[in-house]
Amino acid sequence: DAKTTQPPSMDCAEGRAANLPCNHSTISGNEYVYWYRQIHSQGPQYIIHGLKNNETNEMASLIITEDRKSSTLILPHATLRDTAVYYCIVRAFFGNEKLTFGTGTRLTIIP
Amino acid sequence: GAGVSQTPSNKVTEKGKYVELRCDPISGHTALYWYRQSLGQGPEFLIYFQGTGAADDSGLPNDRFFAVRPEGSVSTLKIQRTERGDSAVYLCASSTLAGEVDTQYFGPGTRLTVL
Numbered sequence: 001d002a003k004t005t006q007p008p009s010m011d012c013a014e015g016r017a018a019n020l021p022c023n024h025s026t027i028s029g030n031e032y033v034y035w036y037r038q039i040h041s042q043g044p045q046y047i048i049h050g051l052k053n054n055e056t057n058e059m060a061s062l063i064i065t066e067d068r069k070s071s072t073l074i075l076p077h078a079t080l081r082d083t084a085v086y087y088c089i090v091r092a093f094f095g096n097e098k099l100t101f102g103t104g105t106r107l108t109i110i111p
Numbered sequence: 112g113a114g115v116s117q118t119p120s121n122k123v124t125e126k127g128k129y130v131e132l133r134c135d136p137i138s139g140h141t142a143l144y145w146y147r148q149s150l151g152q153g154p155e156f157l158i159y160f161q162g163t164g165a166a167d168d169s170g171l172p173n174d175r176f177f178a179v180r181p182e183g184s185v186s187t188l189k190i191q192r193t194e195r196g197d198s199a200v201y202l203c204a205s206s207t208l209a210g211e212v213d214t215q216y217f218g219p220g221t222r223l224t225v226l
Contacts, residue, residue, distance in 0.1 A: 041219075042219055042220075043115070043202050043204070043217030043218050043219050043220055044154060044202070044204075044215075044217045045217070046214045046215065046216070049214075085153075087153055093213070097142065097144075097159055097161075097166070097167070097206075097208070097213060098144065098156040098159055098167065098170070099144075099146075099154070099156065099215060100156065101146075101153030101154045101155070102153055103151075103152060103153055104153055
């Protein structure tokens with residue numbers, strides 16, 4: 001799986017949009033971008049994934065650049081409960097089923 | 112519905128002892144994964160089961176670590192002759208492996224402390 005680069009930490013004011021960047025410049029054509037988050041003392045939680053189109057679900061939006069070398073996870077109205085470590089992972093489909101986590105971005109929502 | 116459960120939630124043992132960690136996946140999930148997470152790090156893959164068989168055990172650090180899933184549901188991670196460096200949170204995840212997108216659902220983990 002390709003390596004990802006994320007900032008180690010970010011702050012965001014409660015109620016504002018949190019934009020978490022991820023670089024994956026060596027991503028292959030058959031690799032998806034996944035985002036997971038891990039709230040303190042819990043297991044990782046799936047957020048969203050995408051291949052090349054922008055995606056939105058009830059938790060977040062995922063914006064992938066046209067060249068697919070970077071992406072941004074957007075939490076539209078951050079709450080205190082969104083404080084967590086966010087992991088950006090690239091992973092091929094149909095094979096190599098493991099997830100390769102980096103160190104992620106520690107997002108702190110400020111009241 | 113019920114998520115992935117892991118028991119015990121905490122385990123303290125002495126160096127050299129044997130431990131077993133249990134994972135109950137989501138019912139019907141054919142794939143099961145074990146990860147290990149050290150303080151300040153992201154989870155690190157250990158082993159992956161598809162059904163009863165280990166499809167990928169490349170992440171097991173050495174032969175002291177072994178995992179089984181005899182009936183294709185519950186899995187047990189076994190660690191022999193524990194060392195202080197084995198202290199970590201051990202996470203289990205399961206998925207359906209349906210189609211090309213595989214969402215893994217994680218349990219809360221077992222915190223293992225080796226004294």
